[in-house]
Structures are given as structure tokens and as C-alpha cells.
Amino acid sequence: MKTAILIPARYASTRYPGKPLVPVRQPDGATKSLIEMSWEAARAVPGIDDVFVVTDDPRIEDAAHRFGADVIMTARECENGTARCADAVARAGLDADLVVNLQGDAPLTPPWFVEALIDEMIRDPEARMATPIIHCDRETYGNFVEDRRRGMVGGTTAVCDRFGNALYFSKEVLPWLDPQKVAEMDVIPVFHHVGVYAYRRETLLDYAGWGECELERHEGLEQLRFLANGEKVRCVEVEARGRVFWELNNPHDTARIEQALEAMAQ
Template structure:
């Protein structure tokens, strides 16, 4: 099964313009851009045939080529990362069987998260796409709740059915937990959705043809388009192995990522 990783990246982010080129301090004191860190994370995944940055912006293209990445230019009209991946498959003439979308704001994504998706897609030929979820520890759950109290959008949570397929994704913390009972809950019954996807080629192309749905527009979550159109989204539970996973959604997340990098290096 030919597998490629695409890293969709746009400069004109609504919440955080220029986010792919934001630099993050490394444990050795150096700085790397978010897009370079994401590319290095993608390149660390074994068994992948190729890794590409998919962008519509010349600044991101230039930066990516300087650190050695291959780039596929896409339309400026792509409304989200999944649509950009679909556009890259078409524009780049990619003949891959499996396309992995590793978004450019999640440089802490461990390689075994992506491996788990690839393994699941190989194991079950009926799975049309897959995405990882990780059970929240108390720190992550606390960050989610704190962001919501402060009126900020942080990570995404997911709920799934007994077969492991998604029921819903939300930027709210779901399921709702009674604050009086949370302290006694072990483990925390909330799953953090990790923004990585593996798609069959045709499923990805179907996504682009469907067009935006209402839930996707309301929540700002691209994966809801699959659910709205009856496509199952397999949620694969992964083990963080002690790592704190956090995406760069807001400027203050930079400090969280730098702290996580320090912890990994120790």
C-alpha cells in the first residue's frame, strides 16, 4: 500500500496568521519554525513513501524548500487542511493508496500515532479513514477547561461508538463532566482528538466534491463533513507514552509546546 504524508499549511490563518512560520525554541536553545518541526515529525514515521508540504503561499514554499522539503502548490480556495490535501493529490498527480494528513500545527505528534492509523487502515479494508484519539490526563483536561473559561478555543474532543467510529467531534469539552465528580474520576473519560488523518484516496476526493456542511461551518472542524455525509471516521486510541500532546492553536500554546519539548529531551 503506497503511503504518503501531506502537511497542509496556509499563511492566512484566521485565528493565528502566519502560524506555520512561527518559531519555537528547542531544548538546545535554537529555534525552528512550526512547519519544519511538523515536517521532521512526518519524516520520522517509518514505512512512508514520501512526505510533502502542501501550501498556497510562496513564503511557506520558500521556507520549506530551504530545510529540504518537497512542496506541492495548491489552490488558495481550499477551505481547510483536508480540502488542501485533496487538491494536492490532484495537482501533484499523487497515485498513493493511502494519504496521511499531518497538520502543520501539531509538531508534537509522535510517529507511533501515525503508524497506528496506517496499521488500522491496513488491518481493516472497510475503514475509509482513521484519526487518533488520546485519553486526556488531568493536565490536558485542565487546559481544555481553562481555555473554555477564558473564552479561547483550544483542542478538540471526540466521542465514539462501541465499534470505535466517531459519533461527534467538538471544540467544547465532551462529554460534559460534573465538576464535583471530576476529582474522583480515574481515568478521565474525555478523549483529545489529535489532528491527524489517514484517508483512502477516493474518500479524500469525495470529501472535496461534497462541499462544506453546516456542522463543519459552525464548529470549524473539517472532519464533521465526513460524518454529515455518512462516512465513518475510525477513532484509533493511541498511547501518549508519557508525552504531553498539544497543538499550537493560540499564541500562548507556544510556551506549552516548548515545555513539552523540554520534557521530551530530559
């Protein structure tokens, strides 16, 4: 199964303009841009045939070329990363059987998260797309709750049925938990949705033709378009294996990512 990883990146982010080019301090004191770190994360996944940065912005294109990435330029009107990936596949005529969307704000994504999606798509030919979820540890759950308390959008949570298919995704912390009971829980029953997707090529192209749905518009979550159109989203539970996972959603997340890099280097 031929597989390509696409890294969608846009400069004009509403919440954090210029986010792909934000410098992140490395454990050795040097800095790398968020998009370069995401590209390196994609290249660390074994068995991938192609890796492309996909963007509409020449500043990101120039930066990507400087660190050696292949780039596909897309339409400026792409409303989210999935739509940008679909546009890139159509424009470049990519013939990959499986397309992985590794979003450019998740440089801490371990390679085994992506491998788990590919394995699931191979195991079940009926699965048309898949995305990873991970049980929240106490620190991550606390960060989610604190971000919401401060009126900030943090990570995304997922609620699934017993067959492993998504019921809903939200930027709220779902399900709601009684704060007095959380301290007594051995396992916190909240799943952090990791913003990585594997699609069969035809499923990705279908997405582009559906148009934005109301839930997607309210939550700002592209994957809700699949659910609104009756498409199942397979959620694959993955394990952190001691790694800290966090996306860069807000400016203060840069420090969280830098701290995680320091911990990984020790």
C-alpha cells in the same frame, strides 16, 4: 500499500496569522519554525514513501524549500487542510493508496500515532479513513476547561460509539463532566482528538466534491463533513507513552510546546 504524508499549511489563519512560520525555541536554545518541526515529525514515521508540504503561500514554500522539504502548491481557495490535501493529490497526480494528513500545527505528534492509523487501515479494508484519539490526562483536561473558561478555542474532543466510530467532534469539552466528580475519577472519560487523518485516496477525493456542511462551518472542524455525508470516521485510540501532546492553536500554546520539548529532552 504506498503511503504519502501531506502537511497542509496556510499563512492566512484567522485565529493565528502566519502560524506555520512561528519560531519555536528548542531545548538547545535554537529555534525552528512550526512547519519545519511538523515536517521532521512526518519524516520520523517509518515506512512512508513520500512527505510533502502543501500550501498556497510562497512564504511557506520558500521556508520549506530552505529546510529541504518537497512542496506541492495548491489553490488559495482550499477551505481547510483536508480540502488542501485533496487538491494536492489531484494537482500532483499522486498515486498513493493511503494519504496521511499531518497538520502543520501538531509538531509533537509521535510517529506511533500515524503508524496506528496505517495499521488500522491495513487491518480493516472497509475503513475508508481513520484518526487518532487519546484519553485526556488531568493536565490536558484542565487546559481544555481553562481555555473554554477564557473564551478561547483549545483542543478538540471526540465522542465515539462502541465500535470505535466517531459520533461527534467538538471544540467544546465533550462529554460534560460534573466538576465536583472529576477529582474522584481514576480515568477522565474525555478523548482528545489528534488532528491527524489517514484516508484512502478515493475517500479524500470524494470529500472535495461534497462541499462545506453546516456543522463544519459552525465548529470549524473539517472532519464533520465526513459525518454529515454518512461517512464513518474510525477513531483509533493511541497512547502517549509519557509524551506530552499539544497542538499550537493559540499564541500562548507556543510556551506549552516549548515546555514539552524541554521535558522530552531531560
